[in-house]
Amino acid sequence: MNNVILVAATTADIKEISELAALIWNQHYPSIIGQVQVDYMLNLMYSEESLREQMQKKLHQFIFIKVSNVAQGFISVHTENNRDWFLNKFYVNQNIAAKGVGTEAFEQLKQILRPKKITLTVNRQNFKAINFYFKQGFKIETVADFDIGKGFVMNDFLMIWEQQ
Numbered sequence: 001m002n003n004v005i006l007v008a009a010t011t012a013d014i015k016e017i018s019e020l021a022a023l024i025w026n027q028h029y030p031s032i033i034g035q036v037q038v039d040y041m042l043n044l045m046y047s048e049e050s051l052r053e054q055m056q057k058k059l060h061q062f063i064f065i066k067v068s069n070v071a072q073g074f075i076s077v078h079t080e081n082n083r084d085w086f087l088n089k090f091y092v093n094q095n096i097a098a099k100g101v102g103t104e105a106f107e108q109l110k111q112i113l114r115p116k117k118i119t120l121t122v123n124r125q126n127f128k129a130i131n132f133y134f135k136q137g138f139k140i141e142t143v144a145d146f147d148i149g150k151g152f153v154m155n156d157f158l159m160i161w162e163q164q
Helices: 011-028 035-046 048-056 101-113 127-135
Strands: 004-008 061-067 070-081 084-092 117-123 139-149 152-162
Touching: 004 101, 011 035, 011 048, 011 061, 011 070, 011 084, 035 048, 035 139, 035 152, 048 061, 061 101, 070 101, 084 101, 101 127, 117 127, 117 139, 127 152
Parallel strands: 084 117
Antiparallel strands: 004 061, 061 070, 070 084, 117 152, 139 152
16 A cells, blocks of 8 residues: 555664654644643653663563655554553654555554554644544543643543454
């Protein structure tokens, strides 16, 4: 379809993940949460130290979304137990978004994980992502607010996908 493949990332890929995050977040989030919070969250979650901790201590698995062999996004997941997963991150370069790349990547992710359940959080104002997740079969479970420091709060929906 879109020549989409998922490729496991390692700590050797931290710089590329950080650069992709900066690109995608600056394309998508300033209109939702403002540039000051975008910069704060990028520093908080995508510094080399933070990404290394996510990979090595929290055991988050990072996966590149490659289109025609070029990284155009990334995913991060961790297992909550045997077949229940938490989708920490699912980002696609906005220059190629809405072309089926995300849908194809999510289908491949399900083939890899063979999940019973996937849980995620998404900003309540991120209508584009919420609609994408609805199309993938997610349902809103609850509202969740997270204090992330420096006066910033993430106002999210907790969404769940369950195998039918």
